[in-house]
Amino acid sequence: DTGVSQDPRHKITKRGQNVTFRCDPISEHNRLYWYRQTLGQGPEFLTYFQNEAQLEKSRLLSDRFSAERPKGSFSTLEIQRTEQGDSAMYLCASSSAGQIAYEQYFGPGTRLTVT
Amino acid sequence: AQSVSQHNHHVILSEAASLELGCNYSYGGTVNLFWYVQYPGQHLQLLLKYFSGDPLVKGIKGFEAEFIKSKFSFNLRKPSVQWSDTAEYFCAVNPPGNMLTFGGGTRLMVKP
Numbered sequence: 088d089t090g091v092s093q094d095p096r097h098k099i100t101k102r103g104q105n106v107t108f109r110c111d112p113i114s115e116h117n118r119l120y121w122y123r124q125t126l127g128q129g130p131e132f133l134t135y136f137q138n139e140a141q142l143e144k145s146r147l148l149s150d151r152f153s154a155e156r157p158k159g160s161f162s163t164l165e166i167q168r169t170e171q172g173d174s175a176m177y178l179c180a181s182s183s184a185g186q187i188a189y190e191q192y193f194g195p196g197t198r199l200t201v202t
Numbered sequence: 203a204q205s206v207s208q209h210n211h212h213v214i215l216s217e218a219a220s221l222e223l224g225c226n227y228s229y230g231g232t233v234n235l236f237w238y239v240q241y242p243g244q245h246l247q248l249l250l251k252y253f254s255g256d257p258l259v260k261g262i263k264g265f266e267a268e269f270i271k272s273k274f275s276f277n278l279r280k281p282s283v284q285w286s287d288t289a290e291y292f293c294a295v296n297p298p299g300n301m302l303t304f305g306g307g308t309r310l311m312v313k314p
Binding site for chain 1: 206208234236238244245246247248251253292294296300301302303304305306307
């Protein structure tokens with residue numbers, strides 16, 4: 088078990104470009120979460136998948152953001168037409184079923200800088 | 203909507219001092235409570251959790267937390283901190299629903 092992995096770790100992009108991040112959860116974890124963390128703040132929930140179904144979305148997730156988990160394994164988060172306000176750390180977490188579903192294990196994050 | 207407040211944004215302690223970090227949440231129903239820690243350059247790690255039962259829970263590295271339902275609090279404590287405890291600490295709440303709601307974090311610096 089290698090933990091949650093995220094790729095890339097850092098991304099610098101120009102305003103208006105599209106970016107895509109990938110998250111690989113802990114194997115056999117059926118739940119996957121995306122959070123965003125800005126400097127000096129705690130992580131904020133963006134969206135959640137159970138297997139391939141996207142079950143919850145935050146109001147923070149504007150229509151420029153889209154997330155997928157096509158086969159119930161890895162997930163991608165795409166941001167279209169990036170804005171400077173999108174600069175943040177994007178965190179992925181996963182958990183398994185049952186009561187311990189509430190224990191979420193976090194990846195190292197992807198730091199996005201929009202110039 | 204639920205919220206989590208961490209009152210201390212920055213704490214500086216000397217080694218062997220005792221630590222207490224405050225956490226209050228606003229949600230009237232049943233909650234699961236967590237403390238996560240982020241060491242410099244590392245990802246968020248679960249320090250301890252409370253689901254039910256004994257309100258005093260023990261976690262890794264000598265940390266403990268007490269759930270006081272009447273005060274909507276879940277304060278983190280450690281009797282004697284070490285330099286290696288320098289990190290950022292986040293309190294999080296998981297009401298029914300699946301996402302975690304985090305506090306703003308407390309940055310702890312322990313001076314050797």
